[in-house]
Amino acid sequence: MERNMFEPVFKDIFPFWENISDDDKEYICCNSRAFTYPKGTSVHDGDECSGVIFVRSGCLRVYIMSEEGKEITLYRLYDGDMCMLSASCVLKSITFDVFVSAEENSECCVISGPAFAAVSERNPNIKIFALETAVSRFSDVMWVMQQILFMSMDKRLAIFLSDEISRTGSDTVALTHEQIAKYIGSAREVVSRTLKYFAGEGIVEVTRRGVKILDKKRLRALTL
Numbered sequence: 001m002e003r004n005m006f007e008p009v010f011k012d013i014f015p016f017w018e019n020i021s022d023d024d025k026e027y028i029c030c031n032s033r034a035f036t037y038p039k040g041t042s043v044h045d046g047d048e049c050s051g052v053i054f055v056r057s058g059c060l061r062v063y064i065m066s067e068e069g070k071e072i073t074l075y076r077l078y079d080g081d082m083c084m085l086s087a088s089c090v091l092k093s094i095t096f097d098v099f100v101s102a103e104e105n106s107e108c109c110v111i112s113g114p115a116f117a118a119v120s121e122r123n124p125n126i127k128i129f130a131l132e133t134a135v136s137r138f139s140d141v142m143w144v145m146q147q148i149l150f151m152s153m154d155k156r157l158a159i160f161l162s163d164e165i166s167r168t169g170s171d172t173v174a175l176t177h178e179q180i181a182k183y184i185g186s187a188r189e190v191v192s193r194t195l196k197y198f199a200g201e202g203i204v205e206v207t208r209r210g211v212k213i214l215d216k217k218r219l220r221a222l223t224l
Contacts, residue, residue: 002029002030003025003026003029003030005029006028006029006032006109008101009054009056010025010028010029010032011096013054013080013082014015014126014129015124015125015129016123016125016129019123019125020119020123020125020126024119024122024123026222027117027118027119028111028115028119031112031115031116032041032104032109032110032111032112033109033110033112034037034107034108034110035106035107035108035109035110036105036106036108037058037059037060037102037105037106037107037108038102038105039102039103039104039105039106040102041101041102042099042100042101043060043086043100043102043106043134044083044086044098044099044100044150045099045109046065046097046098046099046105048087048088048170049086049087049088049090049113049114050087050100050110050112050113051086051087051111051112051113051115051116052082052083052084052086052087052090052110052111052113052116052130053077053083053086053100053108053109054068054078054081054082054083054108054109054110054111055078055079055080055081055082055083055084055106055107055108055192056079056107056109057079057106057107058078058079058103058104058105058106058107058108059077059078059102059103059104059106060076060081060083060097060101060102060103060108060201061076061077061099061100061101061102061103062074062075062076062077062083062085062099062100063098063099063100063101063182064096064097064098064099065097065099069131070185070187071099071182071185072144072148072182072185073144073182073183073184073185074098074137074140074141074144075140075144076103077100080102082133083100084130084133084134085098085134085136085137086100086113087111087113087116087117087130089113089114089117090113090116090117090120090130105159109167113204117218120160120174137189144185145201147159147184147185148184148185153186153190154194154197154198154222155181155222155223156184156186156193157184157191157194157198158198158219158220158222158223159215159223160180160183160184160219161204161211161219162174162216162219162223165195165216166214171212171213171216172207172209172210172211172212172213173210173211173212173213174209174210175210176210177191177192177195180211195211198219201217201218202214202215202218203215203222204219
């Protein structure tokens with residue numbers, strides 16, 4: 001039953017699928033589960049080995065958290081994306097804890113971390129795939145770190161707002177100041193203060209629905 005459900009999915013997403021044994025295919029499928037995560041729920045809680053997460057629909061947020069509880073969003077996962085950082089037992093070189101939560105109602109396939117690790121030990125191509133998948137995300141992580149360390153707050157916020165309206169196709173970013181602060185690794189008070197400045201300049205309008213972009217040209221100029 002599990003194989004009939006998962007093999008068509010894994011055949012499309014794993015380049016190594018046709019090169020592993022039938023027993024290993026069966027083992028991976030039997031140790032896979034389909035989950036539906038409601039918006040706002042936790043998918044992966046830090047140091048546990050939740051497994052390899054594949055997003056079939058929805059959106060997941062991957063983030064790190066300081067000891068004080070401050071969150072910094074590393075990247076988001078959309079339809080067809082995969083998270084290897086939630087499988088610490090597969091990538092033992094990953095020594096920091098990441099958290100994953102559902103930003104929207106999301107449907108995912110999750111392969112057991114220990115099962116995926118066991119099969120990867122028998123198949124070097126799987127281990128290479130896991131490493132390449134994780135490394136491909138580090139450019140996103142480094143971009144976030146670069147913004148936090150070297151960019152001014154108004155530029156970081158302008159980049160975030162510009163990316164959001166491009167992604168959603170809407171002139172309104174329907175997020176609270178607290179949510180925006182989590183995405184860009186800042187404090188709610190700082191975000192509110194910067195948005196107040198943007199509003200005073202006629203670039204945005206802050207409403208109950210979120211942040212409405214009034215002047216896209218001037219917003220883009222702040223990102224340069």
